[in-house]
Amino acid sequence: MKRTAIGTLAALASMAVLTVAMLPVRGSLSIATTALVLVVPVVIGVVVGGFAAGVISVIAGFLVYDFFFIPPYLTLLVGRAQNWVAAIVYVAVMLPVARVVAAMKASRARESRQATELRELFALSGLLLADKPVDELLAAVVTTVADVFGARQVAVLLPQAGRLAVAASAGDPLTGEQLSQVLPPPGSLAQVGAQPQVSGDVLVHALAAAGRPVGLLVLSPGSAVQSDREPLSLFANQVALAVERAQLREQVLQTRLTAEMARLARTLVAAVSHDLRKPLARIKASSSTLADEEVEISPEASQSLAKMIDAEADRLADLVQNLLDMSRIQAGVLEPRRALVSVHEVVTSVLADLEPSLRGHELDLALDEGLPPVDVDRTLIARVLTNIVDNAVRHAPKDTPITVAASAGAPGTVLVSVADHGPGISPERRDEVFGLLARRDDDAGAGLGLSIARTFVEAHGQRIWVEDAPDGGARFCFTLPATQDAEAEEDSWVGSGSHRR
């Protein structure tokens, strides 16, 4: 409608201009010439506004022609027979012209739209081949459909948890009312016909792949595709195939993932049971000796057995703690509970706890003064440090010192490092040691400790790595997020402190 109005206006405007231009010289112009000139606005009207605008232009043209250019002027009377002929020929010629021009224009428009659809379909099939994740794919599909069909709202509905839900949409989101119109009763997706259905102002097209319904394509206003059902079906088929393909692919991935998890779980169980058995063997050997009334052993020996049991029980407790941490990570509930703490305080308290299990290793502390407070989950970071120091204790030769250092790292971070005098780690294994179940050759235990350390550090958005220590051995380093401006923080501390008081 809007196009017709614009076309009519354009025709009338050009007609007015031409009429005004011809009026002063109308005496010297032949009636045929005038008629020829008045063809121009009609063609303009048809080209711009289509056939309807053309018809209006023809009528307007006829009136103008008769009124201004056929004597007697300024009346609708037609004088001579010759003038009658001119007027009738004008109308008789102009109407078919308008029709032909309008048809040409419409077919050009259709061709160009088909070309666009073809291009978009082509682009879409390229997208399907590109193996994109299904979300990305659907987003591209709805945008394309909205563009091609000029729809205000487009949505793809896929079954989620047994019900159809909007998986992707372009334009305005569907209203609840529209959704209730569209959604088939629960469980009856199969009953949605293959043919598009219009209900209210929305058009629903079933998505079916290999005869199996996979979802719905919903479009509003439905009138946007009144004449364009076929290309829409083409799109719908492509989308259905893509959705099915992506779903199958995700199923495959899921299956592989499950298999991989199961394999990992078996390895983990084997490694963990080995780790559990070692301390258990020591405890059982000691406790069965102590508990045997017929066995007489010296007080010193029984003391050493009791100590052994105590130490091994601690070891088991640590192992269980690590397993709990691990399950916390795997359950995906690891969210650091951050607070500002002093690096000095964390390091010294962790090391104090570790003191009994250092097995003759001496700890060298190299903590820089004036480090900013770090914003971390104290429990997690304490475990990181514990696991790394524990690793050093287990791998470095007896009686060699272990150096724990803290210094300012890259801007906004504090660098903590633990260096030992052990065999070190070859460059190609440096990534591996942080993997689940990684272990050095001389150690049969489950390599949970470093893997947990990495997970915890990364949960803070920080980095952990291992390098050669300057005087041989391995140096494990990790960064902690420091407060950006130590002094400002200091001030705000004071502020909040005085608040509390």
Add this chain to the structure above:
Amino acid sequence: MAQVLIVDDDPDLLGVCRVGLDALGHQVRTAETASDGLSETAISRPEVVVLDLGLPDLDGVEVCRRIRTWSDVPIVVLSADGTEDRKVEALEAGADDYITKPFGMRELSARLRVAVRHRAAAGSESATELQVGLLHLDLVHYQATYAGRELDLTAREFEFLSYLARHAGKVCTRRMILENVWGPGYASELNYLKVYAYRIRRKLGDEQGQFLQSDPSVGYRLAVPGEAS
């Protein structure tokens, strides 16, 4: 009571065993690696060797095999695996018994004593008669009595029982029994064993399997009365 060599890579466990076995009257030597264990076995000639299967330098089963090439010292295998395959492997490589970690000190001690005693008794390989607890076997006439009562055994049943009696106290793996009693082609006929063991137990009046003991998925042994196992 016995001179014991324990080979295990866990020095702490060795320490505890030394204290415990010492108190139970054994003389204990220890080795932390397979190579130390092998040379210690050769030099100090222990009466029994306790051997961990998970040694750092050489697999325990291989250690068993090597010791067997030059010594028939009883070997009790210490396995942390809990997997039957490893035990069977070790027994077939020449081990006499196995014990799974974690173990009690008294159990270890008892197994050591049994192993030592059987080795002492096994010298009579070419004997024509065997006595295991209440069981008496006349190998020449294929006659068996249990607690003085004559047993009506088929030839195969008698051979089964006499094979176990020759290795009394020692766990015989299913393959060892099948190959020696039935022949090399029968190593996988595990059902034979179940059926024969069942019949023999019935004839012995040992339905509970206290004398003819089975070690699930490993093998069988004849228990020597009066010894914990």
